Amino acid sequence: xxxxxxxxxxxxxxxxxxxxxxxxxxxDDPGPAAYEKAMKGKRVVLVPLSMGFDLAQGWAAIxxxxxxAFGGVFETRDPNWSTEAGAQAITDVINSDAKxxxxxxxxxxxxxxxxxxxxxxxxxxxxxLIDNPANYKADAYVGGDWDRLGQMEAEAVVKGxxxxxxxxxxxxxxxxxxxxxxxxxxxxMKVLEKNPDFKVVAKPDSNWDATTSRNVTVTMxxxxxxxxxxxxxxxxxxxxxxxxxxxxxxxxxxxxVTTGGGEETATCAxxxxxxxxxxxxxxxxxxxxxxxxxxxxxxxxxxxPGTASPYIYSLMSTVTKENLNPRxxxxxxxxxxxxxx
Amino acid sequence: xxxxxxxxxxxxxxxxxxxxxxIVAALGLRGFADPNNLIAIVRSVSVLGxxxxxxxxxxxGRGIDLSQVSVMAMSGAWYLQMLNDGRPExxxxxxxxxxxxxxxxxxxxxxxxxxxPPIFATLxxxxxxxxxxxxxxxxxxxxxxxxxxxxxALGRMRLVTVPVEVFLxxxxxxxxxxxxxxxTWGRYTYLMGDNFQAARTIGIPVRPMNLLRYVIxxxxxxxAGLLTASNLFSINTRVITSTLLYDIILVxxxxxxxxxxxxxxxxxxxxxxxxxxxxxxxxxxxxxxNIYQNLIKAIILLAAIIIxxxxxxRDEQTAQQGDI
Numbered sequence: 001x002x003x004x005x006x007x008x009x010x011x012x013x014x015x016x017x018x019x020x021x022x023x024x025x026x027x028d029d030p031g032p033a034a035y036e037k038a039m040k041g042k043r044v045v046l047v048p049l050s051m052g053f054d055l056a057q058g059w060a061a062i063x064x065x066x067x068x069a070f071g072g073v074f075e076t077r078d079p080n081w082s083t084e085a086g087a088q089a090i091t092d093v094i095n096s097d098a099k100x101x102x103x104x105x106x107x108x109x110x111x112x113x114x115x116x117x118x119x120x121x122x123x124x125x126x127x128x129l130i131d132n133p134a135n136y137k138a139d140a141y142v143g144g145d146w147d148r149l150g151q152m153e154a155e156a157v158v159k160g161x162x163x164x165x166x167x168x169x170x171x172x173x174x175x176x177x178x179x180x181x182x183x184x185x186x187x188x189m190k191v192l193e194k195n196p197d198f199k200v201v202a203k204p205d206s207n208w209d210a211t212t213s214r215n216v217t218v219t220m221x222x223x224x225x226x227x228x229x230x231x232x233x234x235x236x237x238x239x240x241x242x243x244x245x246x247x248x249x250x251x252x253x254x255x256x257v258t259t260g261g262g263e264e265t266a267t268c269a270x271x272x273x274x275x276x277x278x279x280x281x282x283x284x285x286x287x288x289x290x291x292x293x294x295x296x297x298x299x300x301x302x303x304x305p306g307t308a309s310p311y312i313y314s315l316m317s318t319v320t321k322e323n324l325n326p327r328x329x330x331x332x333x334x335x336x337x338x339x340x341x
Numbered sequence: 342x343x344x345x346x347x348x349x350x351x352x353x354x355x356x357x358x359x360x361x362x363x364i365v366a367a368l369g370l371r372g373f374a375d376p377n378n379l380i381a382i383v384r385s386v387s388v389l390g391x392x393x394x395x396x397x398x399x400x401x402g403r404g405i406d407l408s409q410v411s412v413m414a415m416s417g418a419w420y421l422q423m424l425n426d427g428r429p430e431x432x433x434x435x436x437x438x439x440x441x442x443x444x445x446x447x448x449x450x451x452x453x454x455x456x457x458p459p460i461f462a463t464l465x466x467x468x469x470x471x472x473x474x475x476x477x478x479x480x481x482x483x484x485x486x487x488x489x490x491x492x493x494a495l496g497r498m499r500l501v502t503v504p505v506e507v508f509l510x511x512x513x514x515x516x517x518x519x520x521x522x523x524x525t526w527g528r529y530t531y532l533m534g535d536n537f538q539a540a541r542t543i544g545i546p547v548r549p550m551n552l553l554r555y556v557i558x559x560x561x562x563x564x565a566g567l568l569t570a571s572n573l574f575s576i577n578t579r580v581i582t583s584t585l586l587y588d589i590i591l592v593x594x595x596x597x598x599x600x601x602x603x604x605x606x607x608x609x610x611x612x613x614x615x616x617x618x619x620x621x622x623x624x625x626x627x628x629x630x631n632i633y634q635n636l637i638k639a640i641i642l643l644a645a646i647i648i649x650x651x652x653x654x655r656d657e658q659t660a661q662q663g664d665i
Contacts, residue, residue, distance in 0.1 A: 052475070052482030052578070081582045176630060205631035209583045210573050212631075215385040219625040222378045223371065236483060239573045243496070247504065265485055273488070275574070332481070 038300040040071040043100040045093050047086055048130075049108055051078035053236060055131065055261035055282065056106070057332055061339040062288035063104070070296070075100075083108045087116060094120045102126045102295050107134035109177045121305035126298040128291060133179045137309035140294045142287060145313045146180050149280050150187020153257045156278040156318050157229035158195050160255030165228035170220045171203040172213050172232040172241050184233055184259070201227065206237045213240030221248050228254060235260030235267065235279060242275045262319070268329035271319050278320045284330050287314040351597035351645075351652055352609055359616040366623045373626060380503055386592075386618035387510035388565045388572075389585070393592040393610045394517045395561035399554050400593055401521070402530040403537060403602030404452060404459040406558045408444065408467030410586045415474035416441050417566025418576045421484040437563065444470055445559030449552030463555075471581055485575040496571035506568055513561065518607040526553060534602025584635060591638060592617055595645040599653035 044067045048056035060076050067074035077093065079086035086108060093100060094116070103125050107113050114136045117127045121139070129136070131143035157169055171188065174181035185203075192198050202220045206213035213232060221227060221244060230245070232238035238258035245254050255277045260267045262281035270276050290312045301307075319328050367374035392409055399406045416437050423433035444466060451462035475482075486492055498505040521527040529550050532540040541547045570576050596613025598605030620641075624634050 050482065050579075054481065057481065081579060176632060202628055204625055204628060207583065207631050209580060210575070210577050211388070211569065211580065211585075212583070214572060215621065216625050218381045218385065219378070219622055222375060222381055223626055236577060236579065239483075239575050239577070243573050246497075266483065269485075 034300070035296075036071065039296065042067075042070075042072040042102070042299055043075070043098060044072055044102045044104065044295060045075045045077065045100040046104045047077045047079065047089055047093070048106040049079065049086070049132070050081045051076055052080070053261070054263035054266050054332055055284065058261060058263065058284045058330060058335060059104075059130070059288050059291065061332075061335040062285065063291060065339045066292045067295075081108075083112050087113065090116045090120070094123055094125060099123060100125055101299060102128060104128045104130055104291060105138075106130050107132045107136075107179075110135045110179050124305060126295075126305045128294055128298075130291060131180075133183065137306065139298055139305055139308070140310050140312055142291045142294060142312045143314055144180075144282055144316055145311075146183035147187040147190070148313075149259055149316055150184035150189075151191050152187075152280045152316060152318055153184070153231045153259060153278075154188040154191035156257045156280065156320070157231055157255055158191065158198055160257065160277055161198070161228035166226040167198045168201045168224055168227045168229075169198055170217070170224065170227050170230045171200055172217060172220075172230065172238070173203055173205045174208050174233040174237075175205050181233055188231060206232070206234075206240065208234060208237050210237045210240035213237040214244045215240075217241040217244035218247070221245070221250065221254075230254055230256050232256065232258040234258065235270070235276070238276060239270075242270075262329050264329045264331045267319060268324060271321055271324055271328075274321075278318050280316055280318050281329075283315050283317065290314065351648055352605075352612065354648075355595060355597055355609075355612050355616055359612065359619060362616070362619050362623070366619060366626075370623060370626050373623065378622070380507065382618040382622045383507050383510070383615070384504050385622065386614040387506040388568050389588055389592060389617070390510045390610060390614040391513050391561055391565045391568065392585075392589045393596075393614060394513055394607065395558035396589050396593050397596075397598050397605065397607070397610050398517060398521070398530065399459075399558045400598055400600060401534045401602055401605060402550065402554050403534040404551070404554065405463065405590075405600075406448065406555060407460065407463040407586060408448060408470060409463075409558060409562045409589065410581055410583075411467035411471045412441060412444055412559050413562040413566040413569070414576060414578045414580050415470050415479075416563045417570050418484045418578050419474050419478045420567070421486055421570060421576055422479045424487045424490065425484065441559045441563045442556055445556030446552055448559070449555035452555070453548035453551035471578070475578065479578070482579050483575055483577045486570050492567060492571040493574060495568075496574065506572070509564075509568060513564070514607050514611055517557075520557075521606055526550065530554065531603055534604070536603075584638075587642065588617065588638070591642045591645070594649055595641065597649075599649055600646070601653055604653060 044063065046060055046063060050056060051060065064074045077089035079089055090105065090113065093103065103120050105113060105117065105127060107129060111134065113134060117136050117138060120127050127138040129138040129141045133141060133146065161167060173185060192200065201224045204216035204220065206216060217230065217240065230241055232241040235258045242256055245251055245256060251274060257278045258276055259280045262284055267279050267281050271279055294312065372378055392413065395409060396406055420433055420437045423436065424430065448463050448466050451457045452459045495505060500508060521530060529545050532545060533547055533550060537547065566576065592610060592613040594600060595616060596605065596609030598609045624637065
């Protein structure tokens with residue numbers, strides 16, 4: 001009896017065990033289903049200042065690949081540097097029938113798009129602010145800490161000038177409204193306060209235009225022939241200041257620092273050929289993946305838009321001839337081809 | 342016909358103003374009168390001046406070309422893009438040249454045969470040129486100059502320490518001067534600008550003349566684009582959103598070429614360009630921020646237009662609808 005019971009119990013256990021085994025296999029990882037439910041068919045729209053410059057094209061290529069991979073729809077709008085066109089594009093997008101679930105916005109200045117971003121959030125759209133800070137609590141800011149960026153530029157120029165130089169620095173600012181220009185300036189000044197023997201002798205605006213940058217730099221060099229370093233606030237126009245330096249035959253004397261997106265032809269090629277001495281550049285992949293992570297998080301969070309507004313600052317690095325390596329830059333063409341596949 | 346100065350013409354006012362400004366700046370600003378700074382002034386306006394020469398030819402014959410900056414940036418960018426893609430030099434140059442001539446012809450055709458007011462025809466064609474080249478032919482806003490290209494050498498070239506673009510501006514000025522002053526077609530330009538109907542009635546080929554003027558303007562724009570590329574070793578098409586187009590009109594109007602046509606010449610363009618150059622240089626030395634520089638330029642443009650409309654009032658007998 002006892003043995004029978006034991007045998008029965010053993011058999012039952014075996015059968016149960018056998019029965020349980022496949023049941024365990026059926027109990028799948030809940031992740032993929034939840035992920036698909038939250039992500040599939042979701043619309044992500046990117047509105048940069050323009051779709052024509054390296055960073056925007058890089059973000060778009062990486063975002064497109066990622067959004068497609070989770071079964072979403074990715075679109076871009078190209079305001080072509082016009083604040084009005086950008087506002088119009090955002091208005092159209094949030095009022096259309098196929099309104100996006102996540103809106104990624106690069107703001108032209110601190111305030112222009114604040115109301116529109118609020119409207120978008122009220123309609124249930126998550127807003128991710130990128131690259132250019134604005135006075136608005138978006139669902140996340142992903143991009144550079146421009147104050148820190150300015151500090152890195154100033155540190156580079158102080159180092160580039162060296163202790164035995166004239167210690168005179170020129171700035172070619174962007175304009176007086178864009179947060180990137182204002183914060184960059186503030187960051188530069190912080191470092192210069194710590195190095196009081198370094199002086200800013202001129203700080204004209206380029207209005208982000210290369211020809212203007214060249215003309216103001218020519219004048220700056222004319223007035224201060226012993227300048228040892230120049231910080232141009234964007235590599236989109238720094239070709240102008242660099243050409244002025246080259247024309248004056250002062251490439252060896254003047255240390256030119258700028259900032260850019262780290263694209264191969266725009267950044268690394270120009271560091272290699274001596275157009276720029278140092279470029280504080282954004283690590284595009286990390287920055288874009290931070291956007292992707294925010295998109296994935298927000299779409300699954302279930303939180304209403306406007307709940308939190310974290311700053312996801314990107315890592316930046318100062319690219320110089322000394323530390324230039326094949327991984328310092330990214331290649332736009334390769335990236336775009338990868339996105340098409 | 343051309344206005345022969347009696348007393349204070351606008352041209353003389355501008356000239357006097359430029360001299361006064363020059364003396365004040367030379368006395369008051371450190372480093373302004375340095376020969377290198379003076380060369381830099383001429384150089385800084387040479388691209389602007391070349392564009393203004395084209396604009397002058399169009400305006401003197403009654404019209405305006407708002408597509409200039411677009412043609413300059415996009416033709417240059419497309420040319421560089423083709424070189425970067427490995428196309429042979431000659432083919433790239435000829436393709437873009439043909440494109441530029443076609444744009445000039447199209448502008449002229451719309452104005453001469455389509456009776457579209459030039460201000461609208463060229464505004465639209467400029468937008469088309471930008472959109473077409475930007476979307477179809479170039480990948481990025483900034484197109485770099487391939488290393489070792491002849492434009493690099495041109496940008497580095499100096500004749501007796503003076504940058505070559507100063508001579509190119511002088512050469513272009515001379516050519517346009519000879520065209521306007523000594524060729525029949527040049528004289529026609531004044532007649533057309535002065536009284537279009539009369540010019541047509543006496544048998545001047547006004548329609549082909551319109552084509553010619555817009556083609557000249559487009560070609561000069563292309564030349565300005567190449568020169569920009571040789572300076573900056575790249576072309577940034579974002580220049581289209583800058584105030585360059587207004588600066589060109591500013592140079593022409595401030596120099597004393599009446600917007601209603603028929604008056605002025607190369608002298609006015611050179612005078613206007615130098616005045617603007619001196620002004621911008623002095624403002625930069627004074628470290629005046631861009632916002633105020635633009636404000637000052639805008640006020641001067643406004644004043645110049647008001648003076649222009651007072652000195653060259655619209656001729657009700659010859660004015661046409663759509664004239665600027």
